[in-house]
Amino acid sequence: MEFEQGSINISDEVLKEIAxxxxxxxxxxxEKDVKKLKKNIEIERTPDDNVIVYVKTVAPYGQSLVEFGKKIMKNISENIQRxxxxxVTAVNVSITDVVEKIETAQKEEEE
Structure with missing residues (x-):
């Protein structure tokens, strides 16, 4: 981003942390599973310097998968833009499994 006084560059790592x-x-x-989840997020920049976010996750059984995915999309998009x-041109959520407890499934995916 260019300004009269100079420029501001925001790294992909910062965008990944916000996402x-x-x-x-x-x-x-x-708490113990939080750090492992970061590898499930990828950031891509378009030629126009817009952002595309890719997220892989498991979803809790019994919830609407569409609503769960939409919550993730909305929260990531709003926070990065704010x-x-x-x-943010897209937040693509890939639901890889449905589980009773999310933390159990994340451990299994790691192994």
Whole structure:
């Protein structure tokens, strides 16, 4: 982003951290499982410097998978746009499994 006084560059790692924190707000994993979830998020930049976020997750059994995915999409998109003023063109959520407890499934995916 260019300004009269200079420029501001926001790294992909910062965008990933914002997406990650937004993601865990919805997921509510156990403390010990939180750091492992960061690898499930990828950031891509378009030529126009817009942001695309990819998230892989499991979903809790019994909830609407569509609503669960939409909550993740909305939270990540709103937080990145609010904090960075970058345009988020897409948040793509891949639900890889449905489980009784999210923290149990994340451990199994790690192994």
């Amino acid at each position: 990650f924190r937004s993601f865990i707000e919805i997921l509510n994993p156990e 904090m960075t003023e970058l345009q």
